[in-house]
Structures are given as structure tokens and as C-alpha cells.
Amino acid sequence: MPLNDERPTSTSSGEDQSSDVESCCDSMRSASDLDGSRDSFNSDSSSKHCTPSSSPPKTLTLDEVMEAGRELFNLKIAHEIVMNNNILMNSRPRDSLWNGVRDNLHKAFWDILETELNDDPPEYQFAIKLLEEIREILLSFLNPGANRMRTQIMEVLDMDLIRQQADNDAVDIQGLVSYVITTMGKLCAPVRDKDIKKLRESTENIVTVLKEIFRVLDLMRADFLTQNIEMLKPVLQRNCIEYERETFQSILDKTPSGLNRTTSWIQSALEELLPATEKTNDCGEGQRAMPGPFKLLNTAYFHILTWDYSKSPVPETWITDEARLQEIQWQLKQCQAVNEVLLIVYSTVGEPVQGLPSLSDRLKTMISVLLDGMHRPDFNLEESLEGVSAQLCCELNKSLTERDYPALTPELRATLTGQICSITQKDNPIRTLVEDRVQQYFMALISDPKPQLKLEQVPAGLTAIKPELALIAKKFLSLINYNRTVYGPFYVDIIKKLLFSSSPPTASVPQEKAHSSASCE
Incomplete structure (x- = not known):
């Protein structure tokens, strides 16, 4: 018909x-x-x-409302991964309030770090926090089987040892930074080779080099996420229809007026x-x-x-x-x-x-x-x-x-x-x-x-x-x-x-x- x-x-x-x-x-x-x-x-x-769902309206508990909210969030994320080819490119506007606050906080942090390192004797409190964060980022790039490199990173960036060295004014910041740059070169995508080369050849002061290290690490994290999403996309595309439908029905089960x-x-x-x-x-x-x-x-x-x-x-x-x-x-x-x-x-x-x-x-x-x-x-x-x-x-x-x-x-x-x-x-x-x-x-x-x-x-x-x-x-x-x-x-x-x-x-x-x-x- x-x-x-x-x-x-x-x-x-x-x-x-x-x-x-x-x-x-x-x-x-x-x-x-x-x-x-x-x-x-x-x-x-x-x-x-x-x-x-055609069940009569019911009083929802807080747990049910929160669970429905989580499922809606998961639904949006899965849908965005499948539909948006540039999902990681959608950053906040350059002139956004969030970016302004973040930039001011970062500037204050780097100013404090520079002041500490220029003291006589130098203070390493903020430098150690940076190195610890760098270590965690590097470890997050490793595959589950990369035990040898994991052990090496943990040994070189041993925070307890570095703190002891700091107490005795014996921290080799230049050597630690050099090791970090070398490790980044081993883990980065080929598109970041030029950035790593600039870091190796940099003659700037240590604070500027650390700033650049974090900038390149952010790029590497984006590369890593992009690679994982691209690997995940075929699986999501095969199953996203069913997943979105089932998740939406689950939301309706908790919110009958949905x-x-x-x-x-x-x-x-x-x-x-x-x-x-x-x-x-x-x-x-x-x-x-x-x-x-x-x-x-x-x-x-x-x-x-x-x-x-x-x-x-x-x-x-x-x-x-x-x-x-x-x-x-x-x-x-x-x-x-x-x-x-x-x-x-x-x-x-x-x-x-x-x-x-x-x-x-x-x-x-x-x-x-x-x-x-x-x-x-x-x-x-x-x-x-x-x-x-x-x-x-x-x-x-x-x-x-x-x-x-x-x-x-x-x-x-x-x-x-x-x-x-x-x-x-x-x-x-x-x-x-x-x-x-x-x-x-x-x-x-x-x-x-x-x-x-x-x-x-x-x-x-x-x-x-x-x-x-x-x-x-x-x-x-x-x-x-x-x-x-x-x-x-x-x-x-x-x-x-x-x-x-x-x-x-x-x-x-x-x-x-x-x-x-x-x-x-």
C-alpha cells in the first residue's frame, strides 16, 4: 500500500x-x-x-534521577564520537572566561616556579610537583605490556629520591628535563617530532622549557585520545544504533514522561x-x-x-x-x-x-x-x-x-x-x-x-x-x-x-x- x-x-x-x-x-x-x-x-x-514506557507517572528517587542523568551523558558522548569527526577540535573560544582564568592561574604558577628556582639556595617544591605530574602523564601513554619503560620512568622520576636530593640541594633538574624530553620523543606520534627537536635544541631557561614540555604533552594527549577514539569508532558504529536505543529506553524506564x-x-x-x-x-x-x-x-x-x-x-x-x-x-x-x-x-x-x-x-x-x-x-x-x-x-x-x-x-x-x-x-x-x-x-x-x-x-x-x-x-x-x-x-x-x-x-x-x-x- x-x-x-x-x-x-x-x-x-x-x-x-x-x-x-x-x-x-x-x-x-x-x-x-x-x-x-x-x-x-x-x-x-x-x-x-x-x-x-507507558507506565503511569511515579515519584522518582534521587538515585533514579542521577542514574538517568548519567545515562543521558553516556548517550551524548557515544553519539558525539560517532557523529563528530573533529570531536577533539572543539575547544573553548580563545576569549572565553574559562580560558582567561586558566591563563592567569598558569602565569601565577610559572612566576612562583621561576622565583623558587632563582632563590639561593633554590627551592624545588613546585618543580617536584611538576615532575610528578609529568611522570603520570608519561605513564598514561604506555601500553599495558610496556613494563620495561614503565620501570625505567619510575626509577628515574623517583619522587622520594628527588625530594631527598632537594633537601640536600643536589637535584639535577637539567638532567631530569633532558630525560623527560628523550622519553617524550620515544612515545610521541611522528607529527610531534619537530616539537621534540625544538625542545632538545632549546637554549631557554628551565622554566620556559618546562612550559614547552607541558604544551607538547597536551598535544600528545590529544593525539593519544584521537588514536583511541579512531580505534573505538568502528566498534561504536557497529553497535551504536542498539546502544543509543537501549540507553534511551533505559532513561524512559526511569522517567516515564521522557x-x-x-x-x-x-x-x-x-x-x-x-x-x-x-x-x-x-x-x-x-x-x-x-x-x-x-x-x-x-x-x-x-x-x-x-x-x-x-x-x-x-x-x-x-x-x-x-x-x-x-x-x-x-x-x-x-x-x-x-x-x-x-x-x-x-x-x-x-x-x-x-x-x-x-x-x-x-x-x-x-x-x-x-x-x-x-x-x-x-x-x-x-x-x-x-x-x-x-x-x-x-x-x-x-x-x-x-x-x-x-x-x-x-x-x-x-x-x-x-x-x-x-x-x-x-x-x-x-x-x-x-x-x-x-x-x-x-x-x-x-x-x-x-x-x-x-x-x-x-x-x-x-x-x-x-x-x-x-x-x-x-x-x-x-x-x-x-x-x-x-x-x-x-x-x-x-x-x-x-x-x-x-x-x-x-x-x-x-x-x-x-x-x-x-x-x-
């Missing part, structure tokens, strides 16, 4: 309709499982992992589709034709693309991808703004600037740079668009004069600036046109069984941003496919309840219409 068919809600055919949607929902459940994980969620055994937002999300898609599927029977009674499960879920996925994060949090099944969804939304809004400005330029200036790919690329790059970060709360879009207009007029005049066309008149420049700045208004016709066509593009891809073949088929008027739009759509479709695979069984259960509950979410029948129905009977 078709996936997106509509089924009238009539009591006489209720059993047939329920059977049809049971079959369609079973197809959704099958489609949501990868080949390697289907057997784990079939027949009766699937109920534990595929069906959200699918409330997800249910509301799907229900809002159903309410949007119902008015478009209203039918009237022979007696004139208003009747609702229920949308098919796939159409319903695709509509819900489309809502995620335009989600208003300022008004409500994302559904529970999207928590692990919330940051990626927001980034996609930001990129899409910037692309739309770039396209809107370009359409205004070509329609205002006309033929002299059309059909010139190099000029189009320069203008697009210029607009994109000036509108970068437009999602930030402190970004002044109208002011930035005025700057965009000024830069565009300069670039257009340069191109026009090079090709013996007259420069833009003051009146035309004013018109161009006014139209560009007007795209901040929600009812702006150019903005409305672009947003509608972008939405058509994404809805067509979401509903298509083979969307990858149509990524380059953008609607008319969006050609200028076709590469960027296709890349954003590819990312979004990837998230949808993974989400559908993991959480499909939960969606099936929610959709069944929404479509065939005793009180389906339809508009109430007007009183006069109810009387008409009674008389017809």
Missing part, C-alpha cells in the same frame, strides 16, 4: 484502517533498523527497546496535516482523513529544520543533535540572506551585471563574509546590510566601468540600499519568495525515498547558492536518517496512539453539524 495514503476515520471501517496502519507502522519499524540490528528488535523481544516533547512535536505535525485532509461524507458530515505515518513523520522532520529554540526545547529524541541542528539552521539563514541580496542586485541593476560568473562569485563571497555570524544575539543585521550595500556598490561600479558601462547613479544606489536593508522585514516579498522555495526544496528531499539524487535540483531563483544549499541539505538528511534509524520504533508507538486513540486530535464537530449527522442516521 502507498506510504503517504490518507485514511478516513470512520467507525465502520475502523478495524481495516487499524490493520492498514499497523502494517505501515511495521514497515516504519523495519525501515528504522539497520541490517545488523534488526533481529534485536523483532517480535516480542522488541517491546523492551522499541516501545516507549517523551512528552517528542509526542507534542509529532502531534503538531498531525494537526498541521489534518485541515488539508478534511473530507465530507454523503450526509454532509465533516470527516478527517488521517495522514499516513511516513507523511506525518516527514512533516515533523521538516518542523525541526525551522525550530524556534527561543520558544521551546527540542524533542527528547533530538537532544544529542541539538547543536548540529542549530548550526544547520544558522547556515541556512545566512545562505538565504546572501541569495536575497543577490536577487535584489540582479533585478535592480539588470542586464549589465547578469551572466558574469566571476562577478557573481565575488559578490557572493563579499556578502557571505559581511554576514558571517548573523545568528549571534549581538549581530546588527540592518547595520551590516548597509555595509553590504556600500561594498556592493563599489564592486559593481568597478565592474561596470571596466566594461564601459556607466556607474550607478545616486538614485539607483539609494534604491539598491533601501531594497537590501528591507529584507529584515518578515513580509518582504524577496525574503518570502526565497524562504518558500528553500522550504519546498527541503520538503521535497525529506519526502523523497532517494533524496541524494536530487540534491542539485534546486528551485528557480536559488541557483546562486546551489552548492551551499546542497551541502546543508546533505548534512540535514544525514541527521534525519540516523535519527529515524535509532528512534523509529518510538515514533511508531507515538503515531499509533495519536492516530488511533479513543480521542484523536481532531477539531471538535460543530453542534449544528452533529444534529445533521443524527438526523441522517
